Amino acid sequence: xxxxxxxxxxxxxxxxxxxxxxxxxxxxxxxxxxxxxxxxxxxxxxxxxxxxxxxxxxxxxxxxxxxxxxxxxxxxxxxxxxxxxxxxxxxxxxxxxxxxxxxxxxxxxxxxxxxxxxxxxxxxxxxxxxxxxxxxxxxxxxxxxxxxxxxxxxxxxxxxxxxxxxxxxxxxxxxxxxxxxxxxxxxxxxxxxxxxxxxxxxxxxxxxxxxxxxxxxxxxxxxxxxxxxxxxxxxxxxxxxxxxxxxxxxxxxxxxxxxxxxxxxxxxxxxxxxxxxxxxxxxxxxxxxxxxxxxxxxxxxxxxxxxxx
Amino acid sequence: xxxxxxxxxxxxxxxxxxxxxxxxxxxxxxxxxxxxxxxxxxxxxxxxxxxxxxxxxxxxxxxxxxxxxxxxxxxxxxxxxxxxxxxxxxxxxxxxxxxxxxxxxxxxxxxxxxxxxxxxxxxxxxxxxxxxxxxxxxxxxxxxxxxxxxxxxxxxxxxxxxxxxxxxxxxxxxxxxxxxxxxxxxxxxxxxxxxxxxxxxxxxxxxxxxxxxxxxxxxxxxxxxxxxxxxxxxxxxxxxxxxxxxxxxxxxxxxxxxxxxx
Numbered sequence: 232x233x234x235x236x237x238x239x240x241x242x243x244x245x246x247x248x249x250x251x252x253x254x255x256x257x258x259x260x261x262x263x264x265x266x267x268x269x270x271x272x273x274x275x276x277x278x279x280x281x282x283x284x285x286x287x288x289x290x291x292x293x294x295x296x297x298x299x300x301x302x303x304x305x306x307x308x309x310x311x312x313x314x315x316x317x318x319x320x321x322x323x324x325x326x327x328x329x330x331x332x333x334x335x336x337x338x339x340x341x342x343x344x345x346x347x348x349x350x351x352x353x354x355x356x357x358x359x360x361x362x363x364x365x366x367x368x369x370x371x372x373x374x375x376x377x378x379x380x381x382x383x384x385x386x387x388x389x390x391x392x393x394x395x396x397x398x399x400x401x402x403x404x405x406x407x408x409x410x411x412x413x414x415x416x417x418x419x420x421x422x423x424x425x426x427x428x429x430x431x432x433x434x435x436x437x438x439x440x441x442x443x444x445x446x447x448x449x450x451x452x453x454x455x456x457x458x459x460x461x462x463x464x465x466x467x468x469x470x471x472x473x474x475x476x477x478x479x480x481x482x483x484x485x486x487x488x489x490x491x492x493x494x495x496x497x498x499x500x501x502x503x504x505x506x507x508x509x510x511x512x513x514x515x516x517x518x519x520x521x522x523x524x525x526x527x528x529x530x531x532x533x534x535x536x537x538x539x540x
Numbered sequence: 541x542x543x544x545x546x547x548x549x550x551x552x553x554x555x556x557x558x559x560x561x562x563x564x565x566x567x568x569x570x571x572x573x574x575x576x577x578x579x580x581x582x583x584x585x586x587x588x589x590x591x592x593x594x595x596x597x598x599x600x601x602x603x604x605x606x607x608x609x610x611x612x613x614x615x616x617x618x619x620x621x622x623x624x625x626x627x628x629x630x631x632x633x634x635x636x637x638x639x640x641x642x643x644x645x646x647x648x649x650x651x652x653x654x655x656x657x658x659x660x661x662x663x664x665x666x667x668x669x670x671x672x673x674x675x676x677x678x679x680x681x682x683x684x685x686x687x688x689x690x691x692x693x694x695x696x697x698x699x700x701x702x703x704x705x706x707x708x709x710x711x712x713x714x715x716x717x718x719x720x721x722x723x724x725x726x727x728x729x730x731x732x733x734x735x736x737x738x739x740x741x742x743x744x745x746x747x748x749x750x751x752x753x754x755x756x757x758x759x760x761x762x763x764x765x766x767x768x769x770x771x772x773x774x775x776x777x778x779x780x781x782x783x784x785x786x787x788x789x790x791x792x793x794x795x796x797x798x799x800x801x802x
Contacts, residue, residue: 259772260766260767260771260772261771261772262770262771262772262773263771264771265770265771266767266769266770266771266788267769267771269550269551269769270551270552270553270642270769282773290782290783291773291776291783292776293776293778294763294764294775294776294777294778294783295763295764296764296773296774296775296776297764297765297766297772297774297775298764299599299600299624299625299626302598304600304766306766306772306774308772308773308774308776311773311776311783454598455598483595483598503766505767506600506601506766506767506772507591507592507595507598507599507600507601508591508595509553509642510553
């Protein structure tokens with residue numbers, strides 16, 4: 232191989248979504264991409280998973296909504312979103328054709344609401360896939376309730392599967408007894424891929440005020456603190472299902488991303504790490520290329536599950 | 541008076557050499573940076589996100605209102621209080637090191653009309669010091685804190701012709717004795733507008749006084765932030781128009797729009 236012209240191939244196919252590189256912006260921190268577009272080069276992202284969309288607008292939780300924790304952060308945004316109609320009219324047109332593949336995260340309070348959003352997105356130009364959010368710990372109704380029981384998971388995935396021909400990822404909660412059972416239920420119900428993990432439930436108390444620090448009392452823990460937990464779950468799920476896995480949870484470097492891929496993930500998503508450094512996707516991309524060159528590998532796919540063999 | 545759309549100038553990341561870092565009062569640092577791009581466009585009331593000195597610290601950037609900017613010299617000055625791990629790390633940077641900044645962010649203050657009252661509580665002085673320095677219009681700065689030691693902003697850095705400065709403390713240990721509300725209510729008559737930054741309770745009192753006197757007021761708000769650019773919706777504040785983002789829709793808001801649990 233010619234040292235100078237050799238350029239490893241980072242492209243992967245995630246559940247039917249062809250990605251130029253395996254780095255996605257996780258749903259939530261990235262909003263609908265408008266703000267980060269002014270700051271980073273979208274070419275460094277293989278895909279963007281936009282913030283959860285519900286049928287009607289959701290106001291979100293009372294502040295404070297975020298706080299730092301050791302090696303991480305807690306958030307309780309409460310899935311504030313403009314609702315399906317406004318997303319289609321205002322956000323999607325701005326994102327369409329911006330480069331990265333576009334995946335829409337879908338939230339709801341009932342089977343009907345999830346199905347309604349999936350139907351509403353069907354046929355909308357520029358959407359490459361859906362990510363079903365059955366794992367958000369910050370909303371009382373619905374949300375995580377669907378993701379903590381295999382039977383409820385099966386029902387919601389089936390309901391959405393009937394309404395969409397788009398590649399369908401299902402995002403799982405780590406706040407469960409057996410994530411493997413939930414992942415298998417999602418696969419059996421027709422999911423094309425599994426995203427994991429969402430945040431771990433947590434809280435902090437302001438001792439000065441003698442009150443919970445977050446307005447919502449409970450929030451979701453993310454960031455490097457949860458990375459080993461996420462990696463273990465990706466390892467377990469990748470070994471238990473045949474559909475591809477999108478790994479996430481505390482990734483802040485190319486080495487972290489490689490660990491997820493070697494555990495069996497097809498691609499990775501970054502969230503909190505973007506806050507620490509908005510250039511993270513570019514750094515991961517560069518780091519992955521360097522690693523592949525160093526290992527004399529031509530395709531990133533050759534590393535998928537490498538640590539399991 | 542409308543918020544100036546121009547204050548939404550595009551932000552950028554800039555690697556900024558630290559020119560000076562000195563303690564102005566125990567636990568309070570004045571950090572001067574070479575930040576030509578940000579210094580050129582920043583307006584009073586806007587803020588910057590300061591990233592942690594080492595990426596291995598794995599911590600969120602910290603938002604700071606700009607204390608002063610010198611566009612000609614390309615210099616930017618921050619005044620920070622050491623409150624937790626992030627500000628403690630930033631307080632340790634020495635001249636010659638560099639910090640990554642993102643800015644200018646958010647919407648700043650509109651230009652103050654003559655005879656405006658600027659009301660600062662504690663570290664609320666930071667954006668108001670910049671505002672006071674940015675205009676030659678006659679006005680009054682009311683600078684309050686619980687006690688003398690918390691009036692950390694060096695007086696010579698506030699003085700300018702046409703600006704009358706009234707210091708006050710709750711305990712009377714420096715300047716007049718009284719709260720911001722006490723001082724403001726005695727001077728509100730005939731004020732051009734009020735610009736305030738400080739604790740929520742102070743802002744609630746200021747809002748009431750301004751409403752009663754029929755004087756337009758602007759508040760600079762503070763909230764815990766993550767991204768700082770409007771994407772994550774972490775820094776929401778309740779307003780008459782629903783939750784809005786302190787980092788993008790603010791940090792400066794018309795007082796009548798802000799819901800302060802009055």
